[in-house]
Amino acid sequence: MGRKAAQQRTRVTNALDALRQQIGLTLGAARNAHQAAEDELLRLRLEQLVVSVGLERAADDSRVAEYRADPGMQAVLAWLDSVRSRFYADWADGPQRLRQLVASAAPGPAGRPAGEWLGRLGALDAGDPPELWRIGSATVDGTSVGKPAGTTLTFDVAVPLLEESHLSITSVPRSRPTVDALVEALLMRVLSTFAPGAVKVHLWDVGQLTAVLPNFYALSRTSAVTVHDPTRLVDLLDELAGHIRRIHSHTLQSGHPSLRAMRAATGKRGEPWRVAVLYGNGEDLAPEHLRDLRRVASGALAAGISLILVDVPTVLGGSVETISLLDDRRAVTSMTGSEVVVDLDPPLPAGQVAGAAARLAEAIVTRQGGPRSFHDLLPTEFGREHSARELRAPVGFHEGEPVEIVIGDATPHALIGGPSGSGKTNLLYALLGSLAARYTPDELALYLLDFKEGVSFAGLAPGKKDESWLPHARLVGVNVNTDREFGLALLRFLSDEMRRRSAVAKEFEVTNIAELREQDPHGHWPRIVAVIDEFQYLFAERDSVTAMATALLEDLARRGRSQGIHLVLASQDIAGIEAFWGKPAVFEQCTLRVAMPKARRVLAEANQAAVAAPRWHAVVNHESGVAHGNQLAHIPDASGRDTFPSLQRELWQRYANHGHPRLFDGAVAPRLDRSTAFASLGPEPDRPRALVGQAIEVADNAHSVELSAAPGRNLAVLGTNRPEALSVLDAAARSLALQCEAGAVEFVLGCAVESCLPEVRALSERLATAGHKVTTATGDEIPALVADLADRLPGSTTATFVLLYGVDAALPALEKKEPARASGLDHLRAVLKQGPVRGLHVLGWWRGVARLKDTLGFGGTEDIGAWVALDVQGNELAPFCAGQVVHWSPRPGRALFFDRSTHASPEVTIPFHPPEAADA
Structure with missing residues (x-):
C-alpha cells in the first residue's frame, strides 16, 4: 500500500508542475500580447496626432516630441518621416499639375480671370459643359518640395457643378456679402459660358422677398433668372421635381439614362441647364421640405439640374461638394481638404456684373426674335410631315423657341379653356393653320364644330366672298348652339368611323392606326381631329341628348386614340358640366391641356399658371395639367384680317381636288335646290320619297x-x-x-x-x-x-x-x-x-x-x-x-x-x- 500511494503522489505532483508551467506560459503570452496592443495603440495615437497636426508641423509639435523619448516610437516616427518625404517628392510638381487640371477642366469663363470674359456672350449650347468652376486659389510652403525658404506655391481651386455635383456653402457671421459674391461669380461664369437662354437660374431666399443677387435684376425680366416666393419653397421644389420627371421620361423613351448620355448620342440637348440657389438661415427646413429637397437632389444631376445650398443644413442625395467659410475671405472645401485654406476670389465689380446681365438679357430678347407672327408657325415646305405616329404643330413661341402641341397616343385628346376674349379662337386658328400646313388632307381630316352663336369656322368652308376652303376640313358646323343634335350626330359619326377602323385593323391583325397604315399602305387612314368649341352645350339639359352624348364621348375618349381619332374640346368654362360629375373618363383622357389667361379648372387644381399668364399667351401642358408640364407660349395673331385666309387660299390651290367640306350653319335655312339629297333624286315611280x-x-x-x-x-x-x-x-x-x-x-x-x-x-x-x-x-x-x-x-x-x-x-x-x-x-x-x-x-x-x-x-x-x-x-x-x-x-x-x-x-x-x- 505504501508503494502504491507514493506512485500516486508522484503523478499528482508531476501534473501540478505541468499545469504551473502552462499557466506561466499563458500568462507570459498574455503579457506580451497586452504589451504589443499597448504599443500598437500608442503607434496609432501617434499616427493620428501627426495626421491631425500635419506632417509639415509635426517636427515642432510638443505633443509629438513626447513620443520621441520612447525608443519604441522611433520606428513610427521614422516611418512617418519617410511618408512625408515621399509625399512631398510626389507633390513637387503638384501645384503645377493642379493649375493644368483646372485650366483643362474649367476653360474660358469657367476658370479664366473675369477681365477676359465678363460682359461677353457665351456660345456653348449643346456641347459638354466645363467640369470645374473656379472659386479662388490656395497657397502652400515651397520649402517642403525643395524650394528656398520663404517660397510659396499657389494653385487654382475650382468646384464641380451642373451635371457633376451639387454645392453646399456654409457661412460664418457677417459673411453674407462674401457668400453673395461667391454665388454671383459662379452663376456669372456659368451664364457667360453658354449661349443666351441655355441656362435657367432659380433663386430662393428664406429671408428676402426681393433683391436676391440684385446685380442680376435685368435677367429677372427674362426666364434666365427667376426669383421665387420665400414662403413657397414647395412651389420651387415641385417645379424642379416636375422637370426631373419630365426629362427623365423623355430621355428614357429615347433610350438614354440621362441628358448627358442623350447629348453624347444625338449631339442635341433639348433642355436648358438649370441651377437652383437656395439661401437658408442655418435652421433645419420643415421635414416635408427636407424630404422633397433630398428627392430632388437625388435625381437632379441626371436631368441637368444642380443645387447650390447656402446655410441649408441637410444631407443631400447624389454628389455634393462643400465650401465652408472661415471668415469673410477664406474657406475650406471638400475638394482640397481641411488642411488647405482657400483664398476666395474677390467679388466681381458690381457695375460690370449688372452691365453683363443687361447685355445677356438683351441677347436673350434678340434671340427670341421679338414678336413672332402667324407665318413663323408655318414650315418652309408644306405637306412634308406624316401622321402615322402622331401630329405635331407649333402654336406659339417662348423666348424665340416654338412651343408645340402634340396629338398622338401619349396625348390623345385636348382640353382648351379660356374666358371670353382670352384668345381661345385665335389659338384654335393657330393650331389648325399649323397642322394644315404640315400635313396633307390624306394625312389629316378635320371636323370642326362651334356651338356658340358665331361663325368662327364659317370661313373655312366656301362662301360668297371667298370661294376657297380649308382642304383638310370634312365638316364645318357653325351657329349650332340650339342644335345639340348636330353635336350628337358628329359623335355618332366618329363612333361609327372608330368601329369601322377597328374592324379593318382586326382583319390586318394590328392594334393601332400606325400599324394599320403600315399593313395597308393603299388604304385611306388619315388621323381625324374633331374640334368642338363650347362643347359644354352638348350637356346643357338633362335629356336623352345629354345621356347619349356623354356615353359616346366617353367611349371615343377611351378608344379613339388607337384608331387615330382625336378630340379637341374647347370651352369658356367647364365648371358647370354636370354630365361629367363623377365621370372623369373624358377629362382623364384629355392629357393635353391648354389654358388661356384666367382660365379655370383646365389645369390641375394646384396649378395656377393660367392666372398669371399675360394676354395673348397660353399655358400648354401635355401632362394632364400638373405644374411641371407647363409651357408658356405667346400665340401670334392667327385670326386677323387676311392672315388665315391667305394660308387657306394657298392650301386650297394646292389640294383643291380633295373636295369641299360640308357646311352646316344652324342660323341659315337650307335650300332644297342645293340639297345633295334633292339633287341625287332619280326616277322611282313605285316607291317615291x-x-x-x-x-x-x-x-x-x-x-x-x-x-x-x-x-x-x-x-x-x-x-x-x-x-x-x-x-x-x-x-x-x-x-x-x-x-x-x-x-x-x-x-x-x-x-x-x-x-x-x-x-x-x-x-x-x-x-x-x-x-x-x-x-x-x-x-x-x-x-x-x-x-x-x-x-x-x-x-x-x-x-x-x-x-x-x-x-x-x-x-x-x-x-x-x-x-x-x-x-x-x-x-x-x-x-x-x-x-x-x-x-x-x-x-x-x-x-x-x-x-x-x-x-x-x-x-x-x-x-x-x-x-x-x-x-x-x-x-x-x-x-x-x-x-x-x-x-x-x-x-x-x-x-x-x-x-x-x-x-x-x-x-x-x-x-x-x-x-x-x-x-x-
Whole structure:
C-alpha cells in the first residue's frame, strides 16, 4: 500500500508542475500580447496626432516630441518621416499639375480671370459643359518640395457643378456679402459660358422677398433668372421635381439614362441647364421640405439640374461638394481638404456684373426674335410631315423657341379653356393653320364644330366672298348652339368611323392606326381631329341628348386614340358640366391641356399658371395639367384680317381636288335646290320619297317619307307656322315630281287657306312646267274634290299625290252632310284609309293636333304613317307616336319628324327655305 500511494503522489505532483508551467506560459503570452496592443495603440495615437497636426508641423509639435523619448516610437516616427518625404517628392510638381487640371477642366469663363470674359456672350449650347468652376486659389510652403525658404506655391481651386455635383456653402457671421459674391461669380461664369437662354437660374431666399443677387435684376425680366416666393419653397421644389420627371421620361423613351448620355448620342440637348440657389438661415427646413429637397437632389444631376445650398443644413442625395467659410475671405472645401485654406476670389465689380446681365438679357430678347407672327408657325415646305405616329404643330413661341402641341397616343385628346376674349379662337386658328400646313388632307381630316352663336369656322368652308376652303376640313358646323343634335350626330359619326377602323385593323391583325397604315399602305387612314368649341352645350339639359352624348364621348375618349381619332374640346368654362360629375373618363383622357389667361379648372387644381399668364399667351401642358408640364407660349395673331385666309387660299390651290367640306350653319335655312339629297333624286315611280326637311347629320342627308302602296302612307304637317308648313309641302311635292315621269302622276292641290294661294299657284305652275298633271281647288271646292278622289278609289290606276293646305279650315264644309249621302269628311277618311294601297297619298297640313284627331275620327291615327310637327308641344304628339312620351319644345326653324315605318323615336328636322323666298 505504501508503494502504491507514493506512485500516486508522484503523478499528482508531476501534473501540478505541468499545469504551473502552462499557466506561466499563458500568462507570459498574455503579457506580451497586452504589451504589443499597448504599443500598437500608442503607434496609432501617434499616427493620428501627426495626421491631425500635419506632417509639415509635426517636427515642432510638443505633443509629438513626447513620443520621441520612447525608443519604441522611433520606428513610427521614422516611418512617418519617410511618408512625408515621399509625399512631398510626389507633390513637387503638384501645384503645377493642379493649375493644368483646372485650366483643362474649367476653360474660358469657367476658370479664366473675369477681365477676359465678363460682359461677353457665351456660345456653348449643346456641347459638354466645363467640369470645374473656379472659386479662388490656395497657397502652400515651397520649402517642403525643395524650394528656398520663404517660397510659396499657389494653385487654382475650382468646384464641380451642373451635371457633376451639387454645392453646399456654409457661412460664418457677417459673411453674407462674401457668400453673395461667391454665388454671383459662379452663376456669372456659368451664364457667360453658354449661349443666351441655355441656362435657367432659380433663386430662393428664406429671408428676402426681393433683391436676391440684385446685380442680376435685368435677367429677372427674362426666364434666365427667376426669383421665387420665400414662403413657397414647395412651389420651387415641385417645379424642379416636375422637370426631373419630365426629362427623365423623355430621355428614357429615347433610350438614354440621362441628358448627358442623350447629348453624347444625338449631339442635341433639348433642355436648358438649370441651377437652383437656395439661401437658408442655418435652421433645419420643415421635414416635408427636407424630404422633397433630398428627392430632388437625388435625381437632379441626371436631368441637368444642380443645387447650390447656402446655410441649408441637410444631407443631400447624389454628389455634393462643400465650401465652408472661415471668415469673410477664406474657406475650406471638400475638394482640397481641411488642411488647405482657400483664398476666395474677390467679388466681381458690381457695375460690370449688372452691365453683363443687361447685355445677356438683351441677347436673350434678340434671340427670341421679338414678336413672332402667324407665318413663323408655318414650315418652309408644306405637306412634308406624316401622321402615322402622331401630329405635331407649333402654336406659339417662348423666348424665340416654338412651343408645340402634340396629338398622338401619349396625348390623345385636348382640353382648351379660356374666358371670353382670352384668345381661345385665335389659338384654335393657330393650331389648325399649323397642322394644315404640315400635313396633307390624306394625312389629316378635320371636323370642326362651334356651338356658340358665331361663325368662327364659317370661313373655312366656301362662301360668297371667298370661294376657297380649308382642304383638310370634312365638316364645318357653325351657329349650332340650339342644335345639340348636330353635336350628337358628329359623335355618332366618329363612333361609327372608330368601329369601322377597328374592324379593318382586326382583319390586318394590328392594334393601332400606325400599324394599320403600315399593313395597308393603299388604304385611306388619315388621323381625324374633331374640334368642338363650347362643347359644354352638348350637356346643357338633362335629356336623352345629354345621356347619349356623354356615353359616346366617353367611349371615343377611351378608344379613339388607337384608331387615330382625336378630340379637341374647347370651352369658356367647364365648371358647370354636370354630365361629367363623377365621370372623369373624358377629362382623364384629355392629357393635353391648354389654358388661356384666367382660365379655370383646365389645369390641375394646384396649378395656377393660367392666372398669371399675360394676354395673348397660353399655358400648354401635355401632362394632364400638373405644374411641371407647363409651357408658356405667346400665340401670334392667327385670326386677323387676311392672315388665315391667305394660308387657306394657298392650301386650297394646292389640294383643291380633295373636295369641299360640308357646311352646316344652324342660323341659315337650307335650300332644297342645293340639297345633295334633292339633287341625287332619280326616277322611282313605285316607291317615291317625299323630302320633308334637312336631317341633322354629318352627311348632307334629308328626311323623307316613302310613299309606297302600303296602308297609312300619308303625311301630316302639324302646327300654325305657315311658312314652314308651306316649305314642307313644297319640298315634298317637288321631290316627288323629280322621281315620276311626266304624265304618269297627278298632283292635286287643295288650298283652304286663302293666304297660301300665291305659293300654291306657284307650285302648281312649277309642276305643270315639269309636265305633270295638276288639279287645284280652293276653299268651297275642296268637299267636291275629296268626293271625286273617293269615287276614283276602286279603279284608280294613276299615282296621285294630294296636297291639302289647312285641312282644318275646310272641316266645316267637309262635315256638312246631306241625307242618305256621305259627307266630305267621310270621303276624306276613306281616301286616307284606302288611298295609299291604290297609289293615292294625302300630304295634308293641319294647324292643330286636335283638329287632325277630329278629321281622322276614332281609331284613325293609323292612317297617318308619318308627320312633321312644327310649333306643337311634344305632349300632344303621343297618340301619333305609338303612345311614347315625346320630349319636344318648339324652336324656330326646326321641326320634329316621325315615320313609324322607319323611326323608333322622333327626330329633329330642318324645314327647307320657304318657297316664296326661294322663288324670289
